[in-house]
Amino acid sequence: MMDWLRVEMLPKGLNILMLIKISKGLALFFLYWILARVIQRLIQRPLQKTLGDHGKVVISKLLFYSIVIVGGLFSLAQMGVNLKVLLGAAGVLSVGIGFASQTSASNLISGLFLLVERPFSPNDFIRVGDQEGVVLNIDLLSTQLRTLDNLFVRIPNETLMKSAIINYTRFPIRRAELQINIGLGDDISKVERILQELVDDNVQVLNEPAPLFILVGPTESALALRYCFWVKTESFLTVKNQMLVSVLKRFREENISIPFPHRVLMHVNQQEQVRGS
Amino acid sequence: MVQHVSSVTAVASVWGKHELLEKETGFWKIGPMRLWVLRHSNEWQMHALNSRDSQDRDIAIQVPFNGELPERAQQVRYGVGQTTSDLYFAPRLADRSMVLRPESPFIIPPGERITLYISTSLWVEIAFSPDKIFLTNLPVFRTSDTWFGPSTIQGEFCYLSRTSARLRYEDLIKSPYRAVTQVFLHNCSHRPLTLERFKLPVGSLALYRSPKTGLFFTDSPEIEFHARDKGVTFEVVGPFNPDDDVLELVAPAREERDRNIVIKAFSNLID
Numbered sequence: 001m002m003d004w005l006r007v008e009m010l011p012k013g014l015n016i017l018m019l020i021k022i023s024k025g026l027a028l029f030f031l032y033w034i035l036a037r038v039i040q041r042l043i044q045r046p047l048q049k050t051l052g053d054h055g056k057v058v059i060s061k062l063l064f065y066s067i068v069i070v071g072g073l074f075s076l077a078q079m080g081v082n083l084k085v086l087l088g089a090a091g092v093l094s095v096g097i098g099f100a101s102q103t104s105a106s107n108l109i110s111g112l113f114l115l116v117e118r119p120f121s122p123n124d125f126i127r128v129g130d131q132e133g134v135v136l137n138i139d140l141l142s143t144q145l146r147t148l149d150n151l152f153v154r155i156p157n158e159t160l161m162k163s164a165i166i167n168y169t170r171f172p173i174r175r176a177e178l179q180i181n182i183g184l185g186d187d188i189s190k191v192e193r194i195l196q197e198l199v200d201d202n203v204q205v206l207n208e209p210a211p212l213f214i215l216v217g218p219t220e221s222a223l224a225l226r227y228c229f230w231v232k233t234e235s236f237l238t239v240k241n242q243m244l245v246s247v248l249k250r251f252r253e254e255n256i257s258i259p260f261p262h263r264v265l266m267h268v269n270q271q272e273q274v275r276g277s
Numbered sequence: 278m279v280q281h282v283s284s285v286t287a288v289a290s291v292w293g294k295h296e297l298l299e300k301e302t303g304f305w306k307i308g309p310m311r312l313w314v315l316r317h318s319n320e321w322q323m324h325a326l327n328s329r330d331s332q333d334r335d336i337a338i339q340v341p342f343n344g345e346l347p348e349r350a351q352q353v354r355y356g357v358g359q360t361t362s363d364l365y366f367a368p369r370l371a372d373r374s375m376v377l378r379p380e381s382p383f384i385i386p387p388g389e390r391i392t393l394y395i396s397t398s399l400w401v402e403i404a405f406s407p408d409k410i411f412l413t414n415l416p417v418f419r420t421s422d423t424w425f426g427p428s429t430i431q432g433e434f435c436y437l438s439r440t441s442a443r444l445r446y447e448d449l450i451k452s453p454y455r456a457v458t459q460v461f462l463h464n465c466s467h468r469p470l471t472l473e474r475f476k477l478p479v480g481s482l483a484l485y486r487s488p489k490t491g492l493f494f495t496d497s498p499e500i501e502f503h504a505r506d507k508g509v510t511f512e513v514v515g516p517f518n519p520d521d522d523v524l525e526l527v528a529p530a531r532e533e534r535d536r537n538i539v540i541k542a543f544s545n546l547i548d
Contacts (some may be wrong), residue, residue, distance in 0.1 A: 171429065171430050172432075172434070173424055173429055200421070201329065203419050203420065203421045203422060204422055205421070205422070206421070206422050206423050206424050207376075207378075207421045207422070207423040207437040208376070208423045208424050208425065208437075208474070209424060209429060230424065230429075232422070232434070
C-alpha cells in the first residue's frame with residue numbers, strides 16, 4: 001500500500017499522504033480566515049456603538065489577526081509541523097524580534113490607549129504638530145489624514161500619543177475672532193456699535209454665547225481690537241469670511257479708518273533750536 | 278392684480294391651496310417674507326427674500342406675477358416628473374426650540390404662579406399635489422441662531438426670539454403669521470427665579486387655528502420650578518383658546534413622546 005502511494009513522479013520524501021496533510025492544513029487555514037472575516041463583520045456594529053469608529057477599527061483588526069494567527073498555528077499542526085520546535089525557535093527569535101519591533105509594539109499600544117481616550121474619530125478635522133487634515137482612517141499602527149491640499153499623511157500612533165492633538169470639529173460650536181485695527185482717532189464706541197449691528201444682522205452668528213469686544217490697546221500706528229463671536233463649527237469659515245467682508249465694507253461706509261503701518265516725521269528748524277537753547 | 282390683505286380674518290387666503298398654470302409665477306408676501314414660485318412642466322422654482330423687519334405685518338398675494346424677480350432672492354429649483362397646478366401652503370411651528378429673551382430680566386418670587394403670553398413666528402410648509410409631496414419649509418421671519426445649554430460643549434441649537442413677556446393676552450400684538458403660546462410658570466422653590474432666557478420646546482407643542490379670528494395658538498406648557506436638586510417639571514396642557522372658539526388642529530406636536538417630563542438639570546429650560 002505504501003509502495004503504491006509512493007509515486008515516483010513526486011520529489012523524494014514527498015508522498016500522497018503528505019500532500020493530503022498539506023491540503024488539509026491549507027483548507028483549515030482558509031476556513032479560519034473565513035471565520036475571522038465573518039466575526040470581524042459581525043462585531044462591527046456593536047463595537048461602533050460602544051467604542052466608536054476608532055475602537056471598531058482597532059479591535060476588529062486585532063481580533064481578525066488573532067484568529068488568523070491561531071488558525072495558522074492549527075494549520076501548521078495539521079500539516080505535521082512540530083509546534084514545540086517552532087515555539088522554541090520563536091522564543092529564541094523573540095529577543096531579536098522584540099528589539100526590532102519595539103516601535104511597532106509602541107505604535108500598537110499607543111493605538112490601544114488612543115482607543116480608550118478617543119481624542120478624535122474618522123472625519124474629524126485635527127491638527128498634530130504642523131500637520132492638519134481630515135481623519136481618513138485609524139489603524140492599529142497609524143492614523144491617516146487627508147490634508148486640505150488633498151495630500152495623504154500617515155502619522156504613527158506613537159507620535160499621536162506623545163503630541164498635543166487639536167480637534168477642530170469635536171464640539172458643535174466654535175468661536176471666531178476678528179483682529180481689527182482702527183485709527184487712533186476713531187470713535188471706539190461707534191466701532192463697537194457697528195460690530196454689534198453686523199452680528200445681529202447675520203442670523204448664522206449665535207446670539208449666545210454673546211459676542212465679545214476686546215480693546216487690546218494702541219500699537220505704533222493703530223488701535224488694536226479683537227471681536228469674538230460664536231458660530232456653528234460646520235459653517236465656521238463661511239461665516240467668519242462673511243463677517244470680515246461686512247466689517248470692511250461697513251467701515252468704509254462709516255469712514256472708520258483701517259490704518260497701515262506709518263511713521264510721522266517731525267522736522268525741527270536748526271535756527272529755532274539754537275534760539276530756544 | 279396684487280391683493281393686499283390687511284385684516285386678520287382675510288389672511289386665511291394665504292394658507293391652503295393655490296393654483297399656478299404652467300410657466301406662471303405666483304407672488305406671496307407674508308410679513309417680512311417674500312416668495313416667488315415659478316412653475317414649469319417638470320420643475321418648481323422658488324425665490325425667497327426675508328427682510329429683517331419683524332414688525333412688517335403686510336400680507337399680499339399676486340397670481341399671476343408679471344414683474345421682475347429680484348436678483349438678491351435665494352433661489353432653489355425642484356425637479357419633478359410632471360408638475361400639477363396645485364400648490365399648498367401650510368403653517369407650521371419652528372423646526373427647533375425657541376429661546377425667548379425677555380426685553381428686561383423678569384423675576385418670579387418664591388411660591389408665585391404666573392402666566393406669560395408669547396408669540397413666535399410661523400414657518401410656511403410648501404407642498405405640491407397630488408399627494409402633498411413636501412417641498413420645503415421656510416420661516417416667515419428668520420430669527421438668529423443661538424445656543425442653549427450649560428456650557429459650550431453641551432447644549433442644543435435653537436432660534437432666538439425677543440419677547441416682551443406679556444402678562445395679559447390683550448397687550449400682545451396679534452399677527453396672522455405668528456402663533457400665541459400661553460406659558461404657565463410656577464416657582465415652587467424658596468428662592469426668587471430670574472428669567473433672562475427661557476427655552477420654549479416648540480417640538481412638544483401642537484398648532485391650532487381659530488376659524489373665527491384666523492389666529493394661531495399652540496398647546497400651553499406648564500412648568501414648575503422646584504429646588505435645584507429636584508429639577509423642573511414640564512407638562513403640556515391643552516391649547517390656549519381666548520375666544521372660546523372651536524379650534525382646528527393644524528399640525529400635531531413633532532415630539533409626542535416626552536410631553537410630560539421631569540428635567541433634572543435646572544438649566545435645561547432656564548438660563
